[in-house]
Amino acid sequence: MGLQSEALAGRPKRDLKRAYATRSGGECSRLILEEEFSSESTDSDDPMYDAIVDSDYELNEEDDDVLFQRNVDGDTNKVHEFDEMGYEGNISDVGEDSDGFKSVHSSDSEGEDQGPFRVNGKKRFSNWVEFNVKTDMKNPIFCIGMVFPNNEVFKHAVRKHVVLTKKELRFPRNTKHQVLVRCKTSPGCPFWLYASSTNENNSTMQVVRYTPEHKCSSVAKRVYHCHAPFLAEEYKSTFMADGKWSREGIQNKVIEDFGMHIGYAMCYRAKSRAKKLVEGTIEEQYDLLESYACELKKRNLGTTIWIPTELDENVRKFKRIYICVAALREGWKAGCRPIIGLVGCHLKGVHKGQLLSAVGIDDNNGMYPIAWAIVEKEMKDSWSWFMTSLKDDLEINRSMAYAFISDKQK
Known part of the structure; x- marks a missing residue:
């Protein structure tokens, strides 16, 4: 064994073969005897000792660290795989010079991402708050940049806000891509809520301007938006669960939830409209x-x-x-x-x-x-x-x- 060690020490460095596998989890490719590590062998701390070469701490031209340093040089923007792997960063589709309201996927503010959006088949993130119909519709709260699925959801949220706050709000501008809400309770009320869609081919609505301040008091009587279409949408599941829901039961439920009185005719219209929403109209059933x-x-x-x-x-x-x-x-x-x-x-x-x-x-x-x-x-x-x-x-x-x-x- 001593002769074999001397032969290895005398051979040139390029002729030496790796004595064990360094890239397979540290497992040896052959059996190493205890005699190879005896006190008679040369100390490996000696700088002139070259019996074992090409260790894990030495880099060659084909190592991953060398290739990464050469091609990337520490800049992750050069690696396109980071986007596909879900690299979390402030991603914007319109650049740093965006005005802030041209797209629901752009933001000038810094902070944590608020919600995911699909853009060109990929999942992107935006700082805008997304309106959740199931949880936020109970007590709608608006803010600049809030995103709604479509204008119908936005208008129903406004109506729910009107009924809860007992304010007389109207829609001076009401189109498929633009909805303006103003307060008509008293002249000169500064309340202003405006939402528009990002583009003509997208039904998503985003709050662009919002002034929540009111200079008027709440009305004591029933507000305008507490009508049959609103009640039908609000109590749609209850109407379908109880087909014999009486007029007195409907009126008591509205008083309990919103503190407003409705008449017999409105109860009948709300019940009929809720049935149409679920079953469809007679024309559609043909x-x-x-x-x-x-x-x-x-x-x-x-x-x-x-x-x-x-x-x-x-x-x-x-x-x-x-x-x-x-x-x-x-x-x-x-x-x-x-x-x-x-x-x-x-x-x-x-x-x-x-x-x-x-x-x-x-x-x-x-x-x-x-x-x-x-x-x-x-x-x-x-x-x-x-x-x-x-x-x-x-x-x-x-x-x-x-x-x-x-x-x-x-």
Whole structure:
């Protein structure tokens, strides 16, 4: 072993191979015997000792530290990966010379980041405060730079602030991208709140100017913005949870929350509007007829549904609908008498029309529904269309074997 150490000491430095692996967590690549570290070996603290070379403390041209110092030189702005890895810094899309209100992603003030925003598919940070609908809507507080998702959320927050503070605020300017709020409680009140969108293609609203000072007292009566649309939005979940919420209950709830009295008509309008917000209008539900027909056929195989339409200025509109459920049809064939009653009645609602129906009689002399249809009016053409569809469904080939009773033969 001593001869081997002398041979290693006599070899040139470039011919030496690494005795152990320095880049694999310090684990040796071969077994090191205790004799190599005996007292007979040369002291490694000697500057002339070169038996073990290329240690972890020596740098060559391919080491990471050398490459980092050469290419970056301590400046992290040269490394683009810091942005993708989430480097936390004051990031601004418009530069240091920004005016402060052209973009919700720019800021001149120093401090901690307040909220994340998506810009060009990446997550950026801004010093502006973002309005949280779930938590901040209970008691809206405004500040310059506050960001709202859209103008509807901003206006509802203003209305909630008006009802809580009992101030008469108005919207002198109310557009999709600009909303101005002024106080009309008393002349000369300096209150001013103005919000605008960042650009025409973005619905986000940001508070640009805000003067919270009032020189007027609160009103004692009900404020203007405590109306049916506000109440419908405010108590939407309660209206849907309790469909029989009485007028007295609604009035007591408004008095308890806002200290204002509302009338019977406003309670009715707020309840109807809340139902529209959740279920949609009657016109919007006509678009769901085809989905309803597909689901009905899927759940009741063999069901017959016809939905004729008509064109009105290149717009397809509803005309009629005929429904005959397969289970009812087969039940009438199997256990009902050969008697069919035909009746029509008027529909009362927003959209008028006629309801045509065919009813049978079972063995217990009870009424048994067979098919029904909704048509524009009761006339020969609509009855002929309904009877033809009914005949095809019931497979009536000899009409003399059945008895038909109309509503005139009561």
